[in-house]
Amino acid sequence: MSQNALKQSPLVSIHQKLGARMIKFAGWEMPLWYSTIAEEHKAVRQTAGLFDVSHMGEIVVSGPGALQTLQGLTTNDVERLKIGEAQYTLLTTNQGTCIDDLIITRVQRKKFLLVVNAANVKVDFERITTYKAPETTVSDISLNNALLALQGPNAQRILSRCTRDDIAELGYFKVLRTVIRGSLVDISRTGYTGENGFEIMIPTNNVFRVWSELMEQGCEEGLIPCGLGARDTLRLEAGLPLFGHELDTEHTVLEANLGRFVRFDKNVYFSGKAALENQRAKGLKRVLVAFEMKQRGIPRSRYEIQSRDDEVIGRVTSGAHAHTLNKDIGMGYVEMSHAAVGNDIFVVIHRKPTRAQIVKLPFYHRKSAKKEGRQ
Amino acid sequence: MNCNEHENHEVPEGLYYTKEHEWVKVEGDTATIGITDPAQCNLGEILECGFVLEVGDNVKRSEEIGYVEPEKIPSDVYAPVSGEIIERNERLNTKSLEENKENLVSINEDPYGEGWLIRIKLSDVTELDDLMDSVAYKNFVQTEGKQLL
Numbered sequence: 225m226s227q228n229a230l231k232q233s234p235l236v237s238i239h240q241k242l243g244a245r246m247i248k249f250a251g252w253e254m255p256l257w258y259s260t261i262a263e264e265h266k267a268v269r270q271t272a273g274l275f276d277v278s279h280m281g282e283i284v285v286s287g288p289g290a291l292q293t294l295q296g297l298t299t300n301d302v303e304r305l306k307i308g309e310a311q312y313t314l315l316t317t318n319q320g321t322c323i324d325d326l327i328i329t330r331v332q333r334k335k336f337l338l339v340v341n342a343a344n345v346k347v348d349f350e351r352i353t354t355y356k357a358p359e360t361t362v363s364d365i366s367l368n369n370a371l372l373a374l375q376g377p378n379a380q381r382i383l384s385r386c387t388r389d390d391i392a393e394l395g396y397f398k399v400l401r402t403v404i405r406g407s408l409v410d411i412s413r414t415g416y417t418g419e420n421g422f423e424i425m426i427p428t429n430n431v432f433r434v435w436s437e438l439m440e441q442g443c444e445e446g447l448i449p450c451g452l453g454a455r456d457t458l459r460l461e462a463g464l465p466l467f468g469h470e471l472d473t474e475h476t477v478l479e480a481n482l483g484r485f486v487r488f489d490k491n492v493y494f495s496g497k498a499a500l501e502n503q504r505a506k507g508l509k510r511v512l513v514a515f516e517m518k519q520r521g522i523p524r525s526r527y528e529i530q531s532r533d534d535e536v537i538g539r540v541t542s543g544a545h546a547h548t549l550n551k552d553i554g555m556g557y558v559e560m561s562h563a564a565v566g567n568d569i570f571v572v573i574h575r576k577p578t579r580a581q582i583v584k585l586p587f588y589h590r591k592s593a594k595k596e597g598r599q
Numbered sequence: 600m601n602c603n604e605h606e607n608h609e610v611p612e613g614l615y616y617t618k619e620h621e622w623v624k625v626e627g628d629t630a631t632i633g634i635t636d637p638a639q640c641n642l643g644e645i646l647e648c649g650f651v652l653e654v655g656d657n658v659k660r661s662e663e664i665g666y667v668e669p670e671k672i673p674s675d676v677y678a679p680v681s682g683e684i685i686e687r688n689e690r691l692n693t694k695s696l697e698e699n700k701e702n703l704v705s706i707n708e709d710p711y712g713e714g715w716l717i718r719i720k721l722s723d724v725t726e727l728d729d730l731m732d733s734v735a736y737k738n739f740v741q742t743e744g745k746q747l748l
Contacts, residue, residue: 260644261670
């Protein structure tokens with residue numbers, strides 16, 4: 225059996241130079257942290273952080289059949305997208321469970337760019353290719369493209385120093401093509417941290433100089449490089465799901481609390497529509513909840529959740545120490561009868577049922593945090 | 600500190616080491632135990648620390664004596680030798696005490712000193728023969744290679 229070598233980001237020499245602690249993730253070797261997760265997490269909330277997310281996949285779907293292809297395979301309404309606009313959506317199975325979560329951008333009228341999870345590039349590509357409408361071309365351009373995420377209250381100011389275009393004018397989930405240090409880049413006002421920020425797509429050959437330009441211009445704004453560790457604690461605080469944790473082919477998009485991204489009213493049948501309508505009518509048996517620990521302990525993925533009467537009622541999908549809130553938080557699937565906000569649940573940590581309370585998402589919201597002076 | 604640069608890790612002579620990355624300091628029939636510098640570097644910032652055994656309990660080697668909770672993956676700590684638990688470093692016990700959280704920095708910054716976790720009264724000195732010395736442990740860490748999570 226052959227061993228697949230780990231893929232490396234085009235920025236690997238920078239990560240090594242910075243002494244990053246590396247991690248295996250979805251077949252890639254990526255930075256987990258450079259200094260500490262706590263420091264990087266706080267930087268994103270207070271100043272800015274730069275993430276190398278080049279491991280993520282990019283697929284282009286184009287041609288006269290592209291819209292129909294994507295409408296039939298995803299839950300959100302692709303037709304609503306104007307050129308230069310993006311949306312969050314899900315690729316679903318016929319049972320309405322999650323194959324992947326992704327962002328679709330309408331690049332031209334008949335050309336769409338999909339940014340997908342690193343672990344699912346092959347699966348997504350195969351599904352789209354297998355079920356595409358006639359006159360549709362599907363290309364995996366992942367290796368040609370690098371992706372950086374610049375996130376935090378100072379992100380816009382930093383990015384404005386790097387381009388001649390007016391970044392302030394760029395709306396939420398909109399894309400702008402511009403130039404940074406001589407390289408064409410596509411910038412979207414999107415992110416995965418709960419802060420204002422941008423994702424920047426760059427041809428692989430140019431990512432080094434774009435990274436350098438951002439770090440140089442960001443230096444006096446408190447910009448530091450941040451790894452996947454902080455990316456995970458930040459998105460968890462913001463209540464955002466992660467494929468392989470909250471999202472998988474075992475749970476439906478409704479159970480994952482993503483009903484607002486399911487457009488039952490779009491005029492096209494999409495994978496899983498009937499199953500989801502059925503589930504919506506009958507009611508959910510289990511649902512994703514958010515919780516805060518009330519006794520000491522850090523919840524982790526796959527830990528059992530019990531009721532007060534020692535019944536197993538669910539399982540943790542993600543958990544961590546939240547550095548902004550200074551609490552231990554998590555998400556998990558729980559039987560509907562136990563899923564009310566305010567309910568006590570017990571997470572089994574080191575063999576001990578440890579008390580937690582179900583709360584409303586998000587754990588952290590930047591607007592309310594700003595008001596309370598807590599950021 | 601770059602965890603991939605094994606040469607920079609502290610692995611003091613005169614201590615015993617285990618494959619689970621614990622160190623053992625023997626003074627008479629008392630063994631003091633903690634986690635090694637390569638281990639703490641790999642794990643990252645320790646956020647919680649707890650013991651599963653009490654003072655006075657007897658422990659067989661390889662039994663779990665406690666755990667540390669770093670950012671990403673909790674790590675159990677095992678008894679490298681058998682004996683009786685005679686002391687726990689309560690300064691680092693965050694199981695029930697909020698205040699001890701600042702003390703946990705000892706595990707990362709002083710793993711062989713203030714970062715000690717537990718003391719055992721040895722019941723079988725010959726068990727030490729099965730442990731590694733600093734040279735063997737340094738080799739072990741090197742050959743385990745770039746230990747990615």
